[in-house]
Amino acid sequence: MKCSNCGKEDFEEVCLDIRLRSAVDAYQYDTNNAFSPNRFRYVHSYVCKNCGHIEFFYDLDALRKADNEQEKRKVKAAQLKVELENKKNQLEADAQELERLEFVMKHQDQTIREARETKSRINALNKEMAQLKKDMADMEATIKDLETKHLIGEPPGYDWLFK
Numbered sequence: 136m137k138c139s140n141c142g143k144e145d146f147e148e149v150c151l152d153i154r155l156r157s158a159v160d161a162y163q164y165d166t167n168n169a170f171s172p173n174r175f176r177y178v179h180s181y182v183c184k185n186c187g188h189i190e191f192f193y194d195l196d197a198l199r200k201a202d203n204e205q206e207k208r209k210v211k212a213a214q215l216k217v218e219l220e221n222k223k224n225q226l227e228a229d230a231q232e233l234e235r236l237e238f239v240m241k242h243q244d245q246t247i248r249e250a251r252e253t254k255s256r257i258n259a260l261n262k263e264m265a266q267l268k269k270d271m272a273d274m275e276a277t278i279k280d281l282e283t284k285h286l287i288g289e290p291p292g293y294d295w296l297f298k
Contacts, residue, residue, distance in 0.1 A: 136181070140188035146181040149189075212281040219274045226267045233260045 137144055181190045236257050239245070245253065 138183040141186040143185040145184040149182050208281045215278050229264050
């Protein structure tokens with residue numbers, strides 16, 4: 136990289152306060168044209184050792200990688216939502232089957248063998264439904280984590296910017 140002021144290539148990376156970075160505000164907009172202060176993390180500041188001119192460089196490779204990871208998280212969340220919907224449907228079907236078996240147990244004459252099989256099936260359905268509910272709760276927590284956790288975290292010490 137060359138200094139746009141003197142043309143020399145002798146730079147030193149420096150950490151500047153975010154308030155001094157107004158020169159790069161134009162680059163802080165994402166594809167939806169929404170301001171993204173978390174992307175300051177990918178702006179690097181360099182000072183020319185010859186003339187003291189400050190240059191700002193946007194690390195596009197790191198930003199693209201973070202955006203790709205974010206996109207993967209969105210896809211994974213969508214897949215989990217489909218699986219969650221399937222588990223909800225299975226839970227409803229199991230609840231209907233359980234209701235039918237309980238009706239059979241109470242209102243129909245059965246042999247001892249049939250009663251034991253029905254009772255065994257009822258117990259198995261209860262266990263399956265409990266496991267489904269646990270799996271659904273885990274999936275909902277994972278989906279929430281995927282949708283709310285951002286890879287591009289806000290830099291520490293800049294809380295005042297978001298108020």
